[in-house]
Amino acid sequence: MTSSTAKSAERAFEILELFGERRTPLSVMDIVRHLGYPQSSTSVLLKGLHAIGYLNYDTGQRRYSPTARVALLGAQITRGFFFTGDLAKLAFELQARTGEEVVFGMQNGVHVQYIHTLESPAHAMPLHHRSGTLRPIGRTATGKMLLSLKSNADIGALVRRINAGERVPSVNLTTLLKEVQTIRGCGYAVCHEEATPGASGIAMLMPRIPDHAPVAIGVAGRTERIRARQAALIDILYGAVKAFAEQSGRATGTTDQQTDLHRKL
DSSP states (O other): OOHHHHHHHHHHHHHHHHHHHHOSOBOHHHHHHHHOOOHHHHHHHHHHHHHTTSEEEETTTTEEEEOHHHHHHHHHHHHHHHTTSOHHHHHHHHHHHHOSEEEEEEEETTEEEEEEEEOOSSSOOOOOOOTTOEEEGGGSHHHHHHHTTSOHHHHHHHHHHHHHHOOSSOOOHHHHHHHHHHHHHHSOEEEESSSSTTEEEEEEEOOOOTTSOOOEEEEEEEHHHHHHTHHHHHHHHHHHHHHHHHHHTOOOTTTHHHHHHHHHO
């Protein structure tokens, strides 16, 4: 795959994700303004997505909107990988109960990548956590939660890769391993202002899915809100993951950790 082909594929997915975030028909210029793409290539890409049935085009309004094919593709993928429950429903319910942003993250190299996000309308917090966003895996709650599944040796190798490519500050392996050990014992991760100034997050593991990379779910918001409600948010997050696991007929991601968590709170 050439670099131009890869870039076009990346932009196609980012455009579809933008429709999911905006939830309204968009013009070529709307997409150019939001994503910063060149107008000419954006127009060509939108026409291509329209030609293969992923976008409708309203000639009067000159706006595009996703077709049912996008929804059906998402449903097919969901049944294939997340067939045990409704992640979108889980995100909406968790957002309603916490009032905070909800994120789902997976490891992507030395980063955690947000595969789905749901912003909170309750308070303005420019976290910039769009779907597809990359954050340092050792500096976020979802990332540290995913690290808790790895051996100390694997974490050490990953940190060496991170520090070799990062300027400052570097990740302190000793400190990180102590934190990961605590996470393994309690079943949740808390991170204050390490990736985004003024923002904090709490995360846990989602139920494991065969042949699929681990997924962490988290809530994020202003640090003062997260700190003030930390115990309550952990309880809510645990309850949501536990209910999801029970409905889907799967065990939670960390076995004994999250099984015993509710009793510890």
